[in-house]
Structure formats: structure tokens, C-alpha cells
Amino acid sequence: MSVLLSVKYFFPEIVLTGFAVAVLIVGLFVKRRAVLGMFCLLGILAAILLMPQSYQATSPLFSGMLINDSFSEFFKEIVFLVVGLVILVSMGYRAFSDEDAGEYYFLLLSVLVAMMIAASSNNLIMIYIALEAVSLMSYILVGFLKTDRRSSEAGLKYFLFGALATGVMLYGISFIYGLFGTTDLAEISRVLAAGNVNIFASTIALLLIFAGLSFKCALVPFHMWVPDAYQGAPTPVTALISAGPKAIGFAILIRVFLKNFFPLFPGWSETVSVIAIITMTAGNILAINQENIKRLLGYSSIAQAGYILIGFVVGTALGIQGMMFYILAYVLMNIGAFGCVALISNRLGNDYIEDYSGLSKREPVLAFLLTVFLLSLAGIPPLAGFFGKFLVFAAAIESKYYILAIAGVINSVLAIYYYVKIIKFMYLAEPRAGMHVSVLPVPATPGTGAVKLALIIALIGIIVAGLFPGLFIGWISASLL
């Protein structure tokens, strides 16, 4: 489709970019985080309303660079949800100052636009550019607390690892271009289908691209940055990078690998299943001994990525449905959990799990919410996290990947231990004297209501998706590639 015609289908991104620039300018004059946040939410709402209602099934935009299909629509809605909730959580995070609010929201909306573009990229170069944009904004967001040494350090670490990963990915893309003479995914499929490709060289290229995406999804061995970046980043940003880029990373994995390359390289499923098993196991084992809840949730989200990868290995319709449902559930429960952590650290001034002792007495609602999110992450029915696991395990069993399924359930048991450990501190342990930092009576932070709203949305989401998954499966199966 020509550029001019394409613009018609690109309205949501354009509008959001407009809002991003506007919030940056308005932020110079209006120094109120809540007001600017509402303004951003308005922008997201406008973008949602402008989403094209009907698609010409495979109508590539901008000379095939982007594609608007129901698959990309699904992931766009996911990132709307992510950023919308993160904005709400940010409104009540104490460590942020109102001074930088405009800048902060500008970055959030820009990440959102970049993620939307990544979701509909149909060309390796476009994928690269979009992902790079997502990453750059994320690096800045992670290091956003300029006066906090940990935050800056986390941003730098994230940046260094990320730069390496994208470099590797770009190298892989250049291989593909050399071998196929194109970076257009549809074109590549056609060449592949005709046979006559150098399998060895293409495998190398795909490995390199896979490595780059593994970084986004935090798969072992590209997970090293996770604990430090998660811990150092401002908690709302942790929620964002644990949910948004990861969802997009998986979307691209599905689009690039499952649709185009996967079927032609039979050895792939074995390789990726090994990665899945190692990712789950390493994430869970490393999480067990963490004392900081953000690090713990960081390792747990590595493990969660391993479960999601089971659906990818299987690669059947059920497998992809499972991944998509899991990602939806994961986004809700992870942002929910980090939202709770943000509010709790407003109170405590730190994130040590031991200091959560007796929280159920001081903050009963918050403790309850965090418990539900943790139980969902642990996969206890009837919450959404359970059904996500159920679907990916089902997909594995259906396609006779028994070892993968068994590894998955053993890992679910391992994970129970540390999720329940947090619950144990909140409900079973008495508050102790001599905690890491004494709990000062902190004046109620403005914006707590907004965070609670985000938490309640996430809570309702995981309960409804857990009790009536059928509602969502219909939507998901209509969005399959």
C-alpha cells in the first residue's frame, strides 16, 4: 500500500505521538503528575478508539514495512493495557518528583508507540528499528531516578547488555539479507518455501536473531540484566519492562520464527525446549534465596518466560493460544504485583521481603491484593495464571512433548515455595523490631488512589480471565496468525 493510503491505518500511532510531544511541552508548565497522567490516559483512549475496525486481511502498510492484522491488534491491545496500568501506578509512586513528570510520560508514550510499531512490523529492518526504539526509551526510564545511584547503575547495565544483544541481532539480520536478498518476511517465506537455501548459514543467522530476542524476553542465557535492572529501576518502570517489551518480544518470536522459519528447521524445537527448561529452572532456583522482592519477582518473571516458551516450542494453534493467554495473564499479574510493591515501598522505603512481616495487619487490602497476584503467578486456580499454565501444558501434552510438560510442572512446584514465602511474611510472621529500615509513619502519598485503581483493574482481570477464560480464548483464537 502506498504511503499516503497507509497513513489512514496509522492514525493511532500518529495520535499517540502527538500526545507524547504535547505532554512534553505541557509538562514544562504544568507540574502535576496526576494531571499529566490523566492527559496520557486520554491519549491512549483516543488511540484505542481510532484503532482500525476492519482489516484487509494481509494489507501491508508503507510498502510492506508494517502489517495490520488481528495478531498485531492483539498485542497492541496488550501494550495499551500495560502502559495504561503503568501510568496509573506511576501516579502514586513516591520516588518520582513532579518536576520531571512531563519528560517521564513522554518516554512512556514513546515506548508505547514503539511497541505498537514493533507489534505490526513485517520486515526485519522495521523490527530492528522498533525494538531499538523500545529499548532506548527503556534504558532511560530504568535510569530515570537521576539522583539514585542504583537507578543509574541499572540503566547503564541494561543499556550495555541491550546494546550487545541488538548488535548481535543486527548481525543476524545482515546474514539474512545476504542469503535471501531481502528483509521482508513474506519474501523470505517465499524463498524458503522454494527450497534452495544454505541451511547452515541460515541457522547461524536465525540463532543470532533469536539471541537478540531472547534478551527482550529475558531467556537464559540472556537474562543477566534482569535482577539488577528490575531492582534498580523505579518500580513502575520495573512493571513496564517486565511486561511490555517481553510481550512484544514474544509477539515477534511468533511472527518471525513460527510463521516463517520454524517449520523448515527441524532441530529448532529441541534447541528451544532446552532453553525453555533451563530458563524455567534457573529463574525459579535463583528466585528462592532472594531477599529483595523486586529481584525475586525479576527471577520469577524469567521463569514465567520459560513457561511461555513451552507454547512457542510446541508451535501448534493451541500452543500459540496458550502463549497469548499466558502473556495476557502475565501482564496483569506482574503489573499487579509490582503495583503492590510500589505502594508498599512508599510506606517502607525499601523492598526487603522480611520487612513485609505482618503487612496483613497494617495494610490488609494491599496484602490481600498482592497475595492474589502471587497465587496467580504460582498458578493456583481459578486465577488467570493457572489457566495460562494449563493451556501451555495442554499444548505440550497434545503434541507429546511430555518432558517439557513434566519440567513445567516440577518448576511450578519449585516456584510455590518462594511465592508462598512472601505470603508467609505478610500473613504469618509478626512484625519484628530491628528490620532493615524502621517503618516510619509516612504521610499518605498523593495518587495512591490511582495505583489502587490499577490494582483493582488487574485483580478483576485475572479473576474474570481465570473464571471465564472462554471469553478471552475466543478473542485470542480470532487473532492467531
Add this chain to the structure above:
Amino acid sequence: MPFPLLTSIVFLPLLGGLLILFIPKERTGLIKTIATAATGLALVLAAALVLKFDCGDLAMQFVERSPWIPQININYHLGVDGISIGLVFLTALLGFFACIGSYGIKERQKEYYFLYLLLNTGMLGTFLALDLFLFYAFWEIVLVPMYFLIGIWGGPRKEYAAIKFFIYTLAGSVFMLLSILALYFTSNPHTFNMLELAGSGSTLAKGFQIALFIGFYLGFAIKVPVFPFHTWLPDAHVEAPTPISVLLAGVLLKMGGYGFFRISFPILKDAAIYFALPFAILGAINIVYGAFVAMAQTDFKKMVAYSSVSHMGFVMLGLASMTVTGFNGALMQMFNHGVITGGMFLLVGVLYDRAHTRDLDKFGGLGAKMPVYAGILTVFTLASLGLPGLSGFVSEFMSLIGGFAAFRLITVISVLGIIITAGYFLYMIQRVLLGPLNPVWSKITDINRREIFTLAPLMIVIIAIGVYPLLILNFQSPAIINLIRHIGGALF
């Protein structure tokens, strides 16, 4: 549309629990009233269910079915037959009386009763679900409130006991989930319906059946608990508050046994036959080993906990026999053990409330100070050790008869368990009730009216069934005969 009786039974407690969430936590009287009303109403409906139940009808009764997740053919599907009706009634019965037994809980009552009621819904749902997915969901829901109930209101080592319970039982059930999924994908058309699977499961290759059976076994055996998976049970029992011990022993252990009856044996019958001998051996180990360990205990509650391990061995032995008598004995043993041991735990609680110790060596001569208590304790003890005329005898006897036909030597060894059981229970009576009065207890008061109210109905059930076992057999036997016919066991 007919009145959804089963749904009402399952969800009435949860409804009460949700109601409690909206009541200020200071109004403890109202909270207790709601909890009692919810469990009481569930008991009334369960009694109505028993009265309306048609013993001659072999099909599932009061079936409720509606699509839940149609994309993968998951249904909300409840029903009751001769195998589950006794357990449903047992759960409602103990649920109500343990609720009254909970009045002694003084702290965080709002949370307690909410979790307690949620637990009841999970247990009732497990026995009524006919869809494997629904069954699994109810099964897992039970874990969460149980974790908190042990962990918050339990004894000194409550945290350890709670997390051990949680991880042990979850570890078992996730393997069950894999087997459920494998059954689903091998059925044609794909279904989670237990009744349909009972028809198609036996067509699977034997090796595959065995693999699936092991998956289910891990889930059920940990719950029963079968040696060597029993170690969570004494910990959980000892630490749990009295009413929760009652439900743990009375109902939760039965979920495992029920799983064998409802899922493992009918669906994977070749594997069940293949595993009969190991089942019998494990049953005998449970009976004898559990009894010996119980004998060594000085903690009253721990003794009763290990006696549960022993008594549940009869369920395994009866199941292994593949005979109608053995199966009847096993199923009845689950009901009887629930009533008897539920009562035993209440009695331990009565004593503990007054003495604040459970050390058997510290009592003595209480029979004279607490005559009513002594009488009731004696009845429950005699029932538990299998005195003819009381309910425990009938079911153990039937399990042994069934077992003897199939595995002579193992059954002979198992009988030893009864002798040891008699030994440690009588020794307990001697240490608690007889002998000179320990002067520490000179001011101890006898059992009060509320406590008698919770125990008397259980005692009536024990005596009634002991004298006239057909009360239960009429309900369960036709279903058992049908099941044995389906598996291909011996019809005697």
C-alpha cells in the same frame, strides 16, 4: 429449571464467606452466625439430598451441566451417585460441627471464617464435580485456605507445617494435572467428562494407562496419605487448630481415596489391576507402620494423626482387593474414619482447651473429674479400635474380608495392625482417664454443652452404622457393584 441442589450445597458456604467479607471485623457474633448458618444450610440441603437420593438408580443423579469453556469442551458438570453421596454428607456434617467447634477461635475471626467457608466449598465441589477440569480446580482451591488456616491459627511450628502441606499436596496434584491433560487428548472427541472417560480410558494401551495412573497416584496418594508420602500429615495435624484438624482428617484425606474410586480405577482399569499388589502392600504398610508409630507418640494429637495413617491403610487394602466386599469396606471406611477421627480430634481439642497440653504422660485419673468426657472419649476410642457394634469395625472387617480373598499373607499382616491399634488406644485411655489423678488437674471442668452438641450427632452416626451398616451400604453398594463390574473384579 429444577432447583440446583448440588450447586447450592457447594456454593452456599462460599456465599456466606463473601458476605462475611463485607461485615466489620468487630462484629464477631454476626460473623459466627453467618458461618454457622451457611454451613448449617449446606448440611440441611445435603440431608435433603440423601433423602431424595434413589439408591436403585445407578446413573448420576441431580446432574447439573452447562458449558463453561466451550472452546476446549470444559463443562460445569456436577452430579452425585452412591460413591460420592456419603462423602458429600460427611463433608457437610463435619463442616457444620467443626464450624461450631471453631467458636473457640478468638483472633482474626473474620479472616478465619471466610477461609473456613472457602475451604468447605472446595471440599464439597471436589466430591461433586464430574468434569476433570472442574475437579482439579476445586481440588486446588482447597490448598489455599488450608495453608492460611494452619499457618495463622496453628501451633508453634505452624509456618513449617503449613508450607510443607502446601508444597507436598501441590507437588502431587500437578502430576495429576498432566495425566488429566493426557486423558483429554487421547479421548475422541476430546473430553474432560469423567463418565465418558470411564468408557474410553480402558481402550488405551496398558503402558500408557500405567503412566497416567502413576500421575494420578501421586496426586491421590499424597492426600490419602500413603506411605512414604505421609510425612506432611502429622505435622499439619499437630499444628492445625482443632476444627481444621477435624476437616483435615475427616474430609481432606478422603479426597485422595475418592480420587481412586472416581478416576483412577474406573478410567484406567487395566493399570488398576496391574497395581493391585503394590496397593495391597502399601495398605499393609500404612496399617502396621502407622499403628506402631502411633503407639510411640506421647502427644495425644500426634497419636490420633498417626492412627489416621493406619486407618487409611484399610482403604488401600480394600481397593487392592478388586472385590465388591473390599470396595464397600474401603468406601465405608472413608466415611467411618471421617466421623470417628473427626470426633477424636474434637475430643483432643476439648482436653487441650482446658489443660493447654497434649502430653499423654501428664494426664491421668481424669475419668473421675470429667465423667461425661470420659464416656464420650471411650466410645470414640472403641469405635476407632474397631469394636464390633460400632462403625469402624464393619468397614475394617469388610476391607479385610475383601483383602483376604485376594492377598492372604498381606491381609494376615494387616490384621496385626488392629491388635496394635487396640494396644495404643487402650494405653491412651489408661494414661488419660485411669490411675491416680494428677493433682495439677484438680480444677479441670467437664465437657460443656456446646462441645457435647458437636460430638453427640457423630456418636449417633457411629452407633447407628455399627448396628445397622445397611444405612450406608444401601447407598453405596449398587454403585460399587456397578464399578466392580466395569473394572472386571470379583463380585462378592
